[in-house]
Amino acid sequence: MELADVPALLILAGIIAYAVLAGADFGAPIWAVTARGEESGRLKESGHRSMAPVWEANHVWLIFVLVVCWTAYPEVFGAIFSTLWIPLILACLGIIMRAIGYVAGGVTVSRSVTWLAAIASLLVPFALGAVIGALVAGNVPPGNAEGDIISSWLAPVPVMVGLLLVATSAYLAAVYLAADADRRGENDLAEAFGNRALLAGVVAGLLAVTGLVVLYFDARQFFDAMVSTNGHDNELGRLCVCASAIAGTATLWLLSIRRYGQARFVAAVAVAAIVVGWGLAQQPEVLPGLTIHEAAASNEVIIGLLVAVAIGLLVLIPSLYLLYGLVLGGRFDPLTVPPTEPARPGQELDGVGRPIVGTVLAVAAVGGLLLFTSDGGARLYLGLALFMAGLVSGIVLLARGLVRAEG
Amino acid sequence: MLDLVAAAGNFAFGPGNSFPTVDQDYLLQARQMQAMSFVMHVPLVCFGIAFPSLVIFMEWLGLRTGKAHFTAIARRWSKVMITLFAAGGVTGTLLSFELGMLWPGFMSAFGDVFGLAFGLEGFSFFIEAIFISIYVYSWEKLSPKKHILTGIPVIAAGITGSMMVIAVNAWMNNPSGFSIDQAGQVTDVKPFEALFANGHLWPQLTHMYIAAYIVVGFLIAGIYAFAWLKGRRGAYFRTALVVPLAVACLAAPAQLLIGDWAARTVADDQPIKLASFEGLDKTTEGAPETILGWYEPDGTIEYGIQIPKLLSLLAYHDPDATVQGLDTVPEDDLPPINVVRVAFQTMVGIGTGLAVLAAWFLWTWFRRRRLPRTKWFYRAVVLAGPAAVVALIAGWVTTEVGRQPWVVYGVMRTEQAVSGADGIVFGFGTLIAVYAVLVATVFWVLRRIARQPLPAEIAALEEVADGTG
Numbered sequence: 001m002e003l004a005d006v007p008a009l010l011i012l013a014g015i016i017a018y019a020v021l022a023g024a025d026f027g028a029p030i031w032a033v034t035a036r037g038e039e040s041g042r043l044k045e046s047g048h049r050s051m052a053p054v055w056e057a058n059h060v061w062l063i064f065v066l067v068v069c070w071t072a073y074p075e076v077f078g079a080i081f082s083t084l085w086i087p088l089i090l091a092c093l094g095i096i097m098r099a100i101g102y103v104a105g106g107v108t109v110s111r112s113v114t115w116l117a118a119i120a121s122l123l124v125p126f127a128l129g130a131v132i133g134a135l136v137a138g139n140v141p142p143g144n145a146e147g148d149i150i151s152s153w154l155a156p157v158p159v160m161v162g163l164l165l166v167a168t169s170a171y172l173a174a175v176y177l178a179a180d181a182d183r184r185g186e187n188d189l190a191e192a193f194g195n196r197a198l199l200a201g202v203v204a205g206l207l208a209v210t211g212l213v214v215l216y217f218d219a220r221q222f223f224d225a226m227v228s229t230n231g232h233d234n235e236l237g238r239l240c241v242c243a244s245a246i247a248g249t250a251t252l253w254l255l256s257i258r259r260y261g262q263a264r265f266v267a268a269v270a271v272a273a274i275v276v277g278w279g280l281a282q283q284p285e286v287l288p289g290l291t292i293h294e295a296a297a298s299n300e301v302i303i304g305l306l307v308a309v310a311i312g313l314l315v316l317i318p319s320l321y322l323l324y325g326l327v328l329g330g331r332f333d334p335l336t337v338p339p340t341e342p343a344r345p346g347q348e349l350d351g352v353g354r355p356i357v358g359t360v361l362a363v364a365a366v367g368g369l370l371l372f373t374s375d376g377g378a379r380l381y382l383g384l385a386l387f388m389a390g391l392v393s394g395i396v397l398l399a400r401g402l403v404r405a406e407g
Numbered sequence: 408m409l410d411l412v413a414a415a416g417n418f419a420f421g422p423g424n425s426f427p428t429v430d431q432d433y434l435l436q437a438r439q440m441q442a443m444s445f446v447m448h449v450p451l452v453c454f455g456i457a458f459p460s461l462v463i464f465m466e467w468l469g470l471r472t473g474k475a476h477f478t479a480i481a482r483r484w485s486k487v488m489i490t491l492f493a494a495g496g497v498t499g500t501l502l503s504f505e506l507g508m509l510w511p512g513f514m515s516a517f518g519d520v521f522g523l524a525f526g527l528e529g530f531s532f533f534i535e536a537i538f539i540s541i542y543v544y545s546w547e548k549l550s551p552k553k554h555i556l557t558g559i560p561v562i563a564a565g566i567t568g569s570m571m572v573i574a575v576n577a578w579m580n581n582p583s584g585f586s587i588d589q590a591g592q593v594t595d596v597k598p599f600e601a602l603f604a605n606g607h608l609w610p611q612l613t614h615m616y617i618a619a620y621i622v623v624g625f626l627i628a629g630i631y632a633f634a635w636l637k638g639r640r641g642a643y644f645r646t647a648l649v650v651p652l653a654v655a656c657l658a659a660p661a662q663l664l665i666g667d668w669a670a671r672t673v674a675d676d677q678p679i680k681l682a683s684f685e686g687l688d689k690t691t692e693g694a695p696e697t698i699l700g701w702y703e704p705d706g707t708i709e710y711g712i713q714i715p716k717l718l719s720l721l722a723y724h725d726p727d728a729t730v731q732g733l734d735t736v737p738e739d740d741l742p743p744i745n746v747v748r749v750a751f752q753t754m755v756g757i758g759t760g761l762a763v764l765a766a767w768f769l770w771t772w773f774r775r776r777r778l779p780r781t782k783w784f785y786r787a788v789v790l791a792g793p794a795a796v797v798a799l800i801a802g803w804v805t806t807e808v809g810r811q812p813w814v815v816y817g818v819m820r821t822e823q824a825v826s827g828a829d830g831i832v833f834g835f836g837t838l839i840a841v842y843a844v845l846v847a848t849v850f851w852v853l854r855r856i857a858r859q860p861l862p863a864e865i866a867a868l869e870e871v872a873d874g875t876g
Binding site: 063 | 429464468470471472473474476477490492493494496497498500501503504506507508511512514515516517518519520522523525526527528529530532533534536537538539540541544545548549560594596597598599606609613642645646649650652653654656657658661664667668671675724772776777778826827828829830831834837838841842844845848849851852
């Protein structure tokens with residue numbers, strides 16, 4: 001492995017995170033629209049309650065994937081986004097529609113909003129799956145819109161991968177929602193989602209098998225790289241495909257014995273393994289005639305990116321841990337007993353003396369003057385710092401004073 | 408011409424560069440699609456930057472004084488905040504998709520130069536999304552002290568996120584940190600230098616940051632000024648009016664100073680952009696400032712009001728300074744002058760008007776320790792919010808259209824960046840439809856939030872204050 005491969009691993013990790021986390025966000029509305037009667041309202045509400053606090057954070061993994069791709073492999077990014085702009089804009093429209101569902105879902109549970117979200121749920125996984133399928137089938141040549149903008153993704157392999165992703169996200173959503181309902185002790189709801197998960201899991205499994213057949217006939221080279229032993233040295237890739245199949249089957253078994261909490265993690269493993277299997281088979285040529293090493297940016301850029309990612313992860317991991325800890329620990333679930341807030345005796349706001357106001361004004365004035373009279377260099381930035389410090393303190397003092405008098 | 412070549416560093420300026428021009432019949436539509444997506448996104452960005460600190464200040468007031476109406480405002484605003492954040496998140500996603508869908512030439516050539524900044528922006532977005540969720544969903548579920556702390560990362564991430572995006576835009580205006588070799592390939596990329604050692608970063612960032620506080624301050628204040636006009640003047644409504652007003656009324660005058668700095672930076676590094684702001688045809692010593700009017704193809708300004716030497720004074724702080732004219736570069740290298748000039752004058756005009764409104768408020772407060780009593784003040788505040796949004800967008804039109812025909816100033820032209828794919832114009836149509844639904848939903852949800860009843864004990868006090876109880 002070389003430095004040029006490392007960002008590709010980050011991209012794979014990002015895709016896995018997006019698939020196993022955001023995939024469920026997209027699957028949930030499918031279950032909301034297919035339910036009937038009294039059950040339907042509860043399914044909708046439960047789906048919204050589980051996903052609303054986390055969907056936005058889940059969504060950022062997609063941005064992460066894009067950004068690493070365009071920084072580390074700019075040519076690959078340009079080629080994919082120009083040739084495949086139609087499925088990509090469909091995905092984007094779906095993402096916006098899904099967000100509309102969450103935004104409106106906070107104040108209402110209306111039928112049209114749920115339908116909008118459900119359409120988005122079909123659109124986004126399908127379109128993003130078609131993009132991956134187009135790469136698998138080798139339909140995206142390097143360059144600016146060099147591939148056919150229709151037949152590159154409206155072809156057997158991309159369509160197959162798109163359908164597989166729709167089924168997978170519906171499946172993941174049902175498994176997660178079953179686990180959430182189970183945690184809250186809503187057993188009937190957990191079972192309702194559990195049964196749906198079983199159904200979707202079987203469908204996803206059948207689609208995966210069909211997908212292999214389509215690969216065999218339509219993208220033989222990729223099929224060989226991914227699963228066959230002839231002439232390819234991709235032991236790890238084959239291992240991943242097997243692992244995915246085993247984990248998928250194990251999830252179905254866990255669902256049938258109602259171990260929803262464990263099913264959640266094993267289902268995620270099944271999805272992660274197949275993504276890794278795809279990634280390993282999609283090399284050395286990531287686009288026809290362009291290897292990942294040829295596409296990579298210079299080492300200096302990649303090192304810079306890795307430094308940025310390392311700093312980012314240092315902050316991100318504890319934050320995500322906190323968020324998921326609160327969510328999975330049930331801390332955001334509706335309170336059965338509202339807390340009785342002990343009446344805290346507050347203090348009135350103090351008045352602010354003239355010396356303080358004068359100092360703030362003076363700091364801002366000196367800073368402003370330095371800024372106004374400098375053309376650059378330390379004097380200017382000192383002026384900027386003083387001016388901004390004066391401005392921010394001034395705003396706080398003014399707001400306090402106004403609140404003291406008026407609030 | 409010499410100045411311009413110097414401004415663009417070592418890069419080929421003009422048609423001599425080696426990036427292929429793309430055959431795209433719909434370049435204008437591609438630009439408009441990008442522009443519309445941006446116009447949708449950037450007011451929401453303002454809320455991402457400025458609103459969290461207002462909400463947290465309100466919560467702090469509630470904690471400090473123990474008075475329920477402060478906390479009630481903070482809770483209601485936090486619902487608005489997460490709604491607008493969601494809309495901002497997805498409209499921003501579309502922008503990042505569009506970078507590739509519309510401008511693959513730009514991304515393929517330069518993605519590695521500035522990509523790092525978007526990486527850090529991505530992490531900022533992560534942190535903001537995580538903590539905004541925790542903040543909004545954990546009222547009453549975390550202790551009050553812990554709860555207010557979860558708001559701090561939201562403010563911090565708002566700063567770092569906008570800084571990273573502005574770093575990229577500043578780089579597009581003043582590119583450095585790479586070389587172009589004999590074969591026309593971008594080499595020798597130094598991403599940190601390109602992004603953070605750029606003299607345009609700080610003026611652009613400060614200008615945008617203060618603009619965000621002006622926009623959010625006046626928009627929120629405008630809503631409660633409207634309520635004031637309708638006779639709702641209890642403590643809840645008065646507080647919700649004066650806090651954003653305090654923010655906007657100090658930020659608006661401050662922006663005059665920061666705007667001056669930003670304009671001087673443009674004068675130094677993008678002289679043709681400055682000449683476009685002003686419609687200055689010929690290089691002039693002691694150049695005049697022309698207000699209003701319309702730039703004619705022969706290089707004159709019809710119907711304008713001319714103030715001698717003011718442009719030299721403003722741009723270089725010297726009434727006799729020489730200002731470079733538009734005729735120093737070929738016509739092919741000029742942006743559409745009237746678009747840039749009208750946008751610039753709109754921004755400056757509205758900005759000055761907002762500063763005058765702020766001065767009125769500050770004067771009344773410092774002299775009389777009370778709010779203005781005339782209804783005209785409150786009417787003006789209601790208008791100030793939308794006007795600030797117009798100024799914000801006009802400002803971005805000024806800088807973005809003013810950079811044309813370049814996507815990377817002096818290095819890559821927009822027609823070399825655009826996608827060669829067919830049918831982009833259909834994508835534009837679909838996008839407009841989906842955005843219409845998004846806007847309608849957001850407004851509808853905000854109305855629903857606004858109509859939710861106040862907590863009973865606050866509502867009772869408000870009714871007494873308004874004389875309706």
